[in-house]
Amino acid sequence: xxxxxxxxxxxxDFSPEEMAKRNYIFDTIKSVYxxxxxxxxxxxxxxxxxTLMGKYGEEGDKLLFxxxxxxxFLKSVNDEQxxxxxxxxxxxxxxxxxxxxxxxxxFARFVVQHRNEIQFPFKRFQIxxxxxxxxxxxxxxREFYQCDADVIGTDSLLNExxxxxxxxxxxxxxxxxxxxxxxxxxxxxGIAEIIGEPEKxxxxxxxxxxxxxxxxxxxxxxxxxKGISEEAVKQLQPILTLxxxxxxxxxxxxxxxASSEIGMKGIEELKFVIENADLIGVESTVEFxxxxxxGLNYYTGTIIEVxxxxxxxxxxxxxxxxxxxxxxxxxxxxxxxxxxxxxDRIFDVLNQLDLYPDNAKNGTSILFVNFGDKEAxxxxxxxxxxxxxxxxxxxxPEQSKMKKQMGYANNNHIPYVAIIGENELNNNTITVxxxxxxxxxxxxxxxxxxxxx
Amino acid sequence: xxxxxxxxxxxxDFSPEEMAKRNYIFDTIKSVYxxxxxxxxxxxxxxxxxTLMGKYGEEGDKLLFxxxxxxxFLKSVNDEQxxxxxxxxxxxxxxxxxxxxxxxxxFARFVVQHRNEIQFPFKRFQIxxxxxxxxxxxxxxREFYQCDADVIGTDSLLNExxxxxxxxxxxxxxxxxxxxxxxxxxxxxGIAEIIGEPEKxxxxxxxxxxxxxxxxxxxxxxxxxKGISEEAVKQLQPILTLxxxxxxxxxxxxxxxASSEIGMKGIEELKFVIENADLIGVESTVEFxxxxxxGLNYYTGTIIEVxxxxxxxxxxxxxxxxxxxxxxxxxxxxxxxxxxxxxDRIFDVLNQLDLYPDNAKNGTSILFVNFGDKEAxxxxxxxxxxxxxxxxxxxxPEQSKMKKQMGYANNNHIPYVAIIGENELNNNTITVxxxxxxxxxxxxxxxxxxxxx
Numbered sequence: 024x025x026x027x028x029x030x031x032x033x034x035x036d037f038s039p040e041e042m043a044k045r046n047y048i049f050d051t052i053k054s055v056y057x058x059x060x061x062x063x064x065x066x067x068x069x070x071x072x073x074t075l076m077g078k079y080g081e082e083g084d085k086l087l088f089x090x091x092x093x094x095x096f097l098k099s100v101n102d103e104q105x106x107x108x109x110x111x112x113x114x115x116x117x118x119x120x121x122x123x124x125x126x127x128x129x130f131a132r133f134v135v136q137h138r139n140e141i142q143f144p145f146k147r148f149q150i151x152x153x154x155x156x157x158x159x160x161x162x163x164x165r166e167f168y169q170c171d172a173d174v175i176g177t178d179s180l181l182n183e184x185x186x187x188x189x190x191x192x193x194x195x196x197x198x199x200x201x202x203x204x205x206x207x208x209x210x211x212x213g214i215a216e217i218i219g220e221p222e223k224x225x226x227x228x229x230x231x232x233x234x235x236x237x238x239x240x241x242x243x244x245x246x247x248x249k250g251i252s253e254e255a256v257k258q259l260q261p262i263l264t265l266x267x268x269x270x271x272x273x274x275x276x277x278x279x280x281a282s283s284e285i286g287m288k289g290i291e292e293l294k295f296v297i298e299n300a301d302l303i304g305v306e307s308t309v310e311f312x313x314x315x316x317x318g319l320n321y322y323t324g325t326i327i328e329v330x331x332x333x334x335x336x337x338x339x340x341x342x343x344x345x346x347x348x349x350x351x352x353x354x355x356x357x358x359x360x361x362x363x364x365x366x367d368r369i370f371d372v373l374n375q376l377d378l379y380p381d382n383a384k385n386g387t388s389i390l391f392v393n394f395g396d397k398e399a400x401x402x403x404x405x406x407x408x409x410x411x412x413x414x415x416x417x418x419x420p421e422q423s424k425m426k427k428q429m430g431y432a433n434n435n436h437i438p439y440v441a442i443i444g445e446n447e448l449n450n451n452t453i454t455v456x457x458x459x460x461x462x463x464x465x466x467x468x469x470x471x472x473x474x475x476x
Numbered sequence: 477x478x479x480x481x482x483x484x485x486x487x488x489d490f491s492p493e494e495m496a497k498r499n500y501i502f503d504t505i506k507s508v509y510x511x512x513x514x515x516x517x518x519x520x521x522x523x524x525x526x527t528l529m530g531k532y533g534e535e536g537d538k539l540l541f542x543x544x545x546x547x548x549f550l551k552s553v554n555d556e557q558x559x560x561x562x563x564x565x566x567x568x569x570x571x572x573x574x575x576x577x578x579x580x581x582x583f584a585r586f587v588v589q590h591r592n593e594i595q596f597p598f599k600r601f602q603i604x605x606x607x608x609x610x611x612x613x614x615x616x617x618r619e620f621y622q623c624d625a626d627v628i629g630t631d632s633l634l635n636e637x638x639x640x641x642x643x644x645x646x647x648x649x650x651x652x653x654x655x656x657x658x659x660x661x662x663x664x665x666g667i668a669e670i671i672g673e674p675e676k677x678x679x680x681x682x683x684x685x686x687x688x689x690x691x692x693x694x695x696x697x698x699x700x701x702k703g704i705s706e707e708a709v710k711q712l713q714p715i716l717t718l719x720x721x722x723x724x725x726x727x728x729x730x731x732x733x734a735s736s737e738i739g740m741k742g743i744e745e746l747k748f749v750i751e752n753a754d755l756i757g758v759e760s761t762v763e764f765x766x767x768x769x770x771g772l773n774y775y776t777g778t779i780i781e782v783x784x785x786x787x788x789x790x791x792x793x794x795x796x797x798x799x800x801x802x803x804x805x806x807x808x809x810x811x812x813x814x815x816x817x818x819x820d821r822i823f824d825v826l827n828q829l830d831l832y833p834d835n836a837k838n839g840t841s842i843l844f845v846n847f848g849d850k851e852a853x854x855x856x857x858x859x860x861x862x863x864x865x866x867x868x869x870x871x872x873p874e875q876s877k878m879k880k881q882m883g884y885a886n887n888n889h890i891p892y893v894a895i896i897g898e899n900e901l902n903n904n905t906i907t908v909x910x911x912x913x914x915x916x917x918x919x920x921x922x923x924x925x926x927x928x929x
């Protein structure tokens with residue numbers, strides 16, 4: 024036999040069981056997005072490389088999957104260039120297109136390209152795969168789905184409140200206990216300003232983020248190493264050791280940041296979101312976390328991250344506000360805020376906590392055993408009635424041994440088997456066997472519909 | 477401003493309205509597949525080129541999108557090979573992966589790779605995009621969805637009957653009148669055998685297929701030109717001019733093919749499918765069409781093609797039986813039968829006939845106008861109640877001018893607008909305006925739920 028075929032590393036096949044679970048995740052997120060008035064869009068899997076390159080940093084450019092031009096892909100390369108073997112430069116000549124790396128840049132491109140057809144504020148969601156030529160490892164794939172929602176063309180903080188609500192509702196539906204961590208980029212800017220190190224904001228937030236992992240002593244040492252003055256590090260201490268509930272933290276920071284206009288603006292925004300989320304009945308824990316600094320180069324206001332309370336795993340959802348999503352494509356002044364659910368991690372969390380509802384594993388409800396042509400045709404008529412009532416059912420296609428047919432039901436987790444033999448043909452009935460209990464009963468098709476509905 | 481961004485030719489963005497329509501199509505097909513006991517799988521967008529190459533003919537190999545290897549993609553190419561500029565050969569060194577070209581080959585690969593986990597007969601459906609580097613033209617795209625279902629590991633013709641039923645049910649749901657055309661490869665083999673030209677079966681069926689377009693005279697001339705004897709062409713005449721209903725056609729062919737074992741087997745199979753589809757209550761026209769020869773190199777038994785009766789457009793669904801799907805990956809003896817719905821053409825047909833149901837255009841049911849913080853918070857509480865009842869609704873995020881907010885509702889086709897001012901705050905009511913009629917009424921939230929449910 025030929026070598027067993029395989030798939031590229033970092034990619035996955037999804038079995039029926041996995042697909043049912045994944046659909047449960049996507050459908051749940053989608054239903055909440057829709058309840059909140061978001062509309063779905065899709066963009067092509069491939070974008071022009073000019074759209075993608077330079078948007079994810081130098082490292083990101085390397086991680087883009089590029090598509091070889093069709094036909095004579097060497098036509099614009101001369102011999103000298105070829106022999107130069109500069110792969111980065113040659114890529115630009117050999118490839119015009121690449122696979123999308125995330126949903127955000129294609130969305131920005133979409134908004135600019137279709138700006139005359141779009142009604143602002145524009146609330147869109149998008150659930151599609153993305154591709155990254157990352158080194159594959161446990162839990163990191165080269166093809167994975169993102170589930171993004173964004174509102175653009177509005178500065179209102181009510182949008183942030185809406186997203187906190189969406190997160191709360193989605194995870195309530197999943198039955199996953201979460202903590203919604205909030206921060207605000209303006210607070211981080213205020214901190215850098217107050218301690219007189221506005222240029223060092225990235226170093227400072229990276230350090231704050233490490234406290235849990237390496238401890239305060241090491242963080243302080245690292246800050247000094249990065250060239251931050253001892254005085255500034257001293258000033259940072261109340262922030263690094265910030266504790267208590269949201270009100271207490273806000274109180275401490277309000278004092279520290281009193282003289283920073285941008286810092287106080289950040290605190291005001293944070294308070295608005297936390298207070299209104301509470302007023303509107305968000306039940307998940309909402310926690311102000313000043314160490315939250317994800318996507319710092321990108322977010323300009325609210326920063327959101329979600330952790331599962333009962334499973335050790337990274338962030339399962341994240342997002343924030345950005346001021347100039349579309350500027351890179353020449354359309355300035357479009358502010359937006361958005362979130363992204365991490366479907367693969369949510370899949371793992373639901374598996375670990377065994378939280379999938381039974382109907383997320385749904386398949387065929389009842390298998391009709393095949394005893395021959397006459398019985399099969401009688402079965403098909405009953406099957407038609409069942410399907411008209413929305414019940415998934417099937418006839419075993421061959422007149423195989425009973426054992427084989429029952430094995431099919433068993434292996435496919437089909438809960439009931441219907442048997443139509445001579446008796447049942449004469450009585451116009453169906454003998455129904457429950458696969459779990461083994462109990463059999465002879466009923467008519469209306470009763471069967473009632474039973475399975 | 478920078479140049480307006482664009483997308484690669486042959487690809488598409490889908491707007492919220494288009495997405496709603498597309499989801500209606502996919503969801504309808506999916507629901508019928510599930511009612512018939514099919515399980516969904518997904519395979520990666522990229523496959524190893526060794527899996528894809530050679531499966532679609534030389535032309536197909538050219539139409540595969542190939543992905544440039546990451547890093548130093550020239551490392552296995554020497555200078556001489558580079559300067560040779562043989563693009564076809566070089567592709568094998570530069571690229572290991574390609575985008576899937578259809579869902580059939582990845583499915584065959586899936587079956588062989590996972591054969592120890594699969595329960596046969598295996599009934600799977602798969603709805604995913606495929607990519608082809610075809611010359612883009614009207615109605616032909618470089619990225620498009622296929623909606624396939626296949627049953628493998630069973631020879632039973634009941635599977636064919638099941639697919640005819642599935643097709644009938646799907647298009648009944650869409651409200652599209654169709655003709656399901658059936659043929660059988662064994663009948664075509666029988667014809668070639670009887671006229672003594674078994675080697676010319678492809679030429680003969682290509683010719684038969686052209687009768688409608690070029691007429692019988694030209695077809696005869698073409699057959700002679702292809703080297704088929706005058707005697708054979710003469711024998712072919714009753715077939716080329718076959719007419720009448722299915723029974724009449726079958727009768728004529730039964731006489732002609734009486735001495736061909738394979739031909740008679742084909743007729744027997746065809747009759748089984750047509751008769752049982754009728755018995756089981758298939759309402760669409762089922763027509764035996766001996767000129768149907770699609771995928772000839774591939775199908776070995778039943779051939780299925782669906783035409784829309786009221787729109788001039790090519791086949792909107794097709795399929796058939798194949799005897800050795802997985803042989804190319806080293807697993808012999810796996811017979812199967814499958815169909816594929818053409819989502820893009822169905823999209824066009826539904827548009828042309830204006831058959832989309834209202835709920836296929838669904839979005840937000842009601843927009844709450846924003847008059848300020850106090851009113852907004854009251855609105856959000858009502859909105860929470862509405863959403864708990866499954867009603868999509870949203871608050872306009874900014875306290876903009878009434879005209880702008882109403883314009884938003886209008887442009888997004890939101891049927892109702894809710895207004896909460898001082899009066900409504902005091903009365904704990906909501907003034908609801910119907911955007912179509914302009915009629916307003918002041919009701920409470922329970923009444924609003926009833927109204928919109």
